[in-house]
Amino acid sequence: MDQAIETALAALRTHRAAKASMDMRAAFAGDPQRFERFSLGLDDLTLDFSRTAVTEETIALLTGLAEAAGLSAAREAMFSGERINGTEDRAVLHTALRALSGGPVVEAGKDVMPEVRAVLEAMDAFATGVRTGAIRGATGKAFTDVVNIGIGGSDLGPVMVTRALAPFHDGPRLHYVSNIDGAHIADTLAGLDPETTLFIIASKTFTTIETMTNAATARQWVADALGQEATGDHFAAVSTALDKVSAFGIDRARVFGFWDWVGGRYSLWGAIGLPIMIAVGADDFRRLLAGAEAMDRHFHSAPPARNLPVMLGLIGYWHRVICGYPARAVIPYDQRLERLPAYLQQLDMESNGKRVQLDGTAAETPTGPLVWGEPGTNGQHAFFQLLHQGTDIIPVEFILAAEGHEPRLKHHHDLLVANCLAQAEALMKGRTREEAEAQLLAKGMDASEAKRLAPHRVFPGNRPSVTILHRRLDPFALGRLIALYEHRVFVEARLYGINAFDQWGVELGKELATELLPVVEGKTGAGDRDAATAGMIRLIAALRGG
C-alpha cells in the first residue's frame, strides 16, 4: 500500500477507535446546526449524512484519504477517456453517452460524440416510428407490445427505469425477459399477440447464453405464427458485436450499436436504453440523460467536501472499511423505484466485489459491501426488525421524493414521507430500557411484568442512515440519482484500490455450466466431477424418471 494512503488510513482508524462510542443523539443535542453541516445539496437534491457517526474531523480525514488515493486524478482519467479498465484495456466513458451539451470526448485520439449523437438520432427515429405506428409488424399492424430480451446490464437498467417512469409511459407496453428459465419467456409470451409484438435483443457481446436462447425461442414463436419471412419485421437488436447480430439475421438498419468503452452495467444511457425511449419517448429519454449529465458536471468539478458522489462514497467507505459493517440497505420510499435495489446490486457488487487490487495483489482492506433492499414501507413489515434490533449494524440509505405523482392521493404520500422520516429517526434515537419500562407502566402493566418485557422493547439506536431527498421522481431526477450512485461506486473503488470496470467473477460459473449441459442432458456421464455434483445429476435424472 502506498505510504500516503497507509498514513491516511491509520489516522482514520485511530480516529474511529477514539470515536467508537460517538453517540449521534448527543451530537444532535449538542449541535443545532448538525443537519446543515452534514448535508449537501445540488438544486432540489439533498444528501443528508448527518445521521452517521461522523464529525468534521472524520470528513477531513476521509477527504485526506481520497486525496492520498489520487481520486481527483483518477476521475480526470475517466472523464478524459484514458484506459482505466486495465484488465480489459478499455476506456470507461459511459459519461460520454450523456455529454450532450459539452464539447468533444476523445477516446483513442477520436472524438466519440458524433457517433454517440448518431446512435441517439437512430434510436429516436426507430422509437418514434414504433410509438406512432409508422413502423409496423409483418401483417401491417402497429406494435402494442415490446419485449426486451437481455440480462444483467442489458436488462436491469431499462427494467428499473421503465418502472420508475411509469407516469411518463405513453408508448407501447414493455416486457422484459432475462432468465434462462423457460418460465420467464413462456409466461411473457402467453399474453401476447405475435402480430403486434416487437422484440429487442439486447446484448453487448451477443454471446450470452440466456439472451441467445431466449432470442431463438422468440424468433421461433414469431416464425410459427407468421412464417419465417415475417421475423425480420419483429426484431431489432442492441449490441457492440454487429457481425454476430447479422449472423442472427437482424437487419443492419435495426441494429443500434454501442462501444467497448461502455460497461454493461453502465449502458442504459445509450442504445441499451432503446426500450426506455420507446416507453417514454425521446424527449423524456433526453431529460434522463440531462439529469445524469448534471450529476457528471457536479462530480467532475465540485470540491470533495461539497461533492455529493464523493461524499456518498466516503461515507460508504467509512462504514465498510473503518467501521467494518458488511452490508448496506438501500430503501427507496418510492414504489416505482422497486427495482432500484436490484439495479444497484449489479452496479455496486459487480463493480466492487473484488479481492485483488489494480496490480493483482490481494486487497488490503475489505471491498464492496453486500447491497440489498426493498421499497419502504414494505421493507418495514419484513426485515426492519433486524435493522433496528439485530446484532449487526447495517447502514441504511433512504431515498425519498417530497412529492408524488398523484395529487389526489397526497395523504398517501404524506404517510410515506412520515414513515421514511420515522425510520431514520428510530434507527438513530432508539429507545432505552427505562423508556421502554416507563411506556409499559404507563399502559397499566404491573412493575414486574414491565421489567420482564422491557428488554424486548429496547432499541439500541445510534444506527447510521443516509437520506437522499429530491422534489419528484421525474426523468431528470432519476438520471441524476443513477449517476450519483455510479460515481459513488467509482469513488469507493478508487479508495479500495480495485478495478470497478471488469467482472471476471462471473466467468467460472458460466464455463462450468457449459461443461455440465451435456451431463444434464444425459449425453455424457458425470466423469470425475465432485460427488455432490454427480449425486445431484443422478437425483435429477431419477426425478425425471430417467
Ligand SMILES: O=P(O)(O)OC[C@H]1O[C@](O)(CO)[C@@H](O)[C@@H]1O
Ligand atoms: O450484454 P451481455 O453481453 O449479454 O452481458 C450481460 C451481462 O453479463 C455480464 O457480463 C455478467 O453477468 C454483465 O456484466 C453484463 O451486463
